[in-house]
Structures are given as C-alpha cells and as structure tokens.
Amino acid sequence: MAPEHIPYLSVTDKGSTQHEGTEHLAINNTFIRRSLALLALKTTAKFYTWMGFCVPISKKKIIKTGPYVHLIEAATTKFVAENTSIPVPKIYCSFVYKNRAYIVMERIQGDELPTAWKKLSEGSRQKVFDQLKRMLRDLRALEPPSGTGVESCTGGSLRDSRIPRSCP
Numbered sequence: 391m392a393p394e395h396i397p398y399l400s401v402t403d404k405g406s407t408q409h410e411g412t413e414h415l416a417i418n419n420t421f422i423r424r425s426l427a428l429l430a431l432k433t434t435a436k437f438y439t440w441m442g443f444c445v446p447i448s449k450k451k452i453i454k455t456g457p458y459v460h461l462i463e464a465a466t467t468k469f470v471a472e473n474t475s476i477p478v479p480k481i482y483c484s485f486v487y488k489n490r491a492y493i494v495m496e497r498i499q500g501d502e503l504p505t506a507w508k509k510l511s512e513g514s515r516q517k518v519f520d521q522l523k524r525m526l527r528d529l530r531a532l533e534p535p536s537g538t539g540v541e542s543c544t545g546g547s548l549r550d551s552r553i554p555r556s557c558p
Contacts, residue, residue, distance in 0.1 A: 408460070409486040416469060417463040418483035427453055427494050427495040428487065451482065452497040455490055464493045 430447035438446035443456035454463075464484035471478050479496040486492070500506075502523075505516070 395489070404530055409491060410490055412461045413486065415465045416483075416485045417464055418533075419484070419485040423483040424487060424492075427483065427492055428483075429438075431455075447494075448497070449499075452479075452495055452499055454493040454495065455532075456462050457490075459491045461486065461491050461493075463491075467495070473532055474525075476525045476528055504531050523549065 419520045427447075430451075430455060431445060434447045435445045440446075443454050443459055445453045445455065447453055460505075461484050464481050467478050468481050470476055479498055482494040482496070484491065489551070493517070503518070511520070
C-alpha cells in the first residue's frame with residue numbers, strides 16, 4: 391500500500407500548519423514516550439553540550455527538534471533502515487508537541503568526517519569513498535513507494551536543506 395501524500399509546509403508558513411496532517415508519521419508515539427522525552431529535555435539535557443538541533447539526553451540517545459525538524463525526517467530514516475544496508479541511527483520515537491517535531495534517536499559517538507579526515511591515511515580515505523559510493527548506489531536503487539517519481543518516502547514534496555528557508 392502506497393503511503394498517503396503528505397505536503398511539506400515550511401516554517402515560513404508562520405502558523406500551526408507545518409505539522410498538520412502528519413500525525414500518522416509519528417513513530418512509537420505514546421504518552422509515556424512523549425513525557426519522558428520532554429522531561430529529559432528539561433533535565434538530563436542540561437548535562438550535555440547541544441549540537442545545533444540535536445540535544446543529547448544520555449550517552450546513547452539524542453533528541454532532534456527545532457523549527458526545521460519534521461516527522462518526515464524520522465519516517466525517511468526508518469525507510470532507509472528498512473530498505474537498504476546504510477547504517478542510520480535507530481529511531482526510538484517521534485512526535486509533534488505544540489507544533490514542534492521531536493525525534494528521539496540513537497546517539498552515535500565519533501568524530502565528524504571533516505575532523506577525522508585530517509587523521510586518516512590515504513587507504514582509510516579510499517575506504518570512506520568506497521563506503522559512500524555503496525551508500526549512494528543503495529539510495530539510487532530505491533524505488534519510490536508510490537512509483538510516481540522523485541518525492542519524499544511519504545509521497546510528499548521535498549525540501550532542499552542546502553537552500554536556506556527553502557520551500558518544497
């Protein structure tokens with residue numbers, strides 16, 4: 391069954407419409423999970439350094455939230471995990487609370503590629519390139535769920551994060 395078409399409304403909509411009609415995209419959205427995530431943001435998150443939209447709440451979990459975070463991201467991560475061999479963080483839950491999306495996911499420790507790159511040997515750099523080529527091949531081989539062409543895995547429009555304040 392093809393997923394229902396979900397429009398992406400950017401934050402430039404200035405209102406409560408950004409997440410309207412996306413409730414079914416939430417993952418493991420239970421009252422207890424929502425409550426624990428929001429409580430963790432107010433308590434344990436204070437012991438960690440925030441990394442942009444990603445807020446560590448423990449050594450193994452992180453919450454992503456912010457004006458440009460959308461449930462489509464969690465659904466996409468889950469789709470990639472289920473349909474490719476690409477390593478992605480495990481999504482524990484995702485939900486919308488007061489018109490803001492929250493994605494609770496696995497926290498992966500390590501250096502970011504630009505930092506690690508300087509320390510890598512030429513052979514290690516080649517292995518990274520080979521891994522990236524395999525991942526791109528896996529992504530390009532994915533069939534759109536609805537079969538209509540380029541779209542999000544939920545059947546909606548896309549937003550290019552490289553373009554500031556882009557609308558889909």
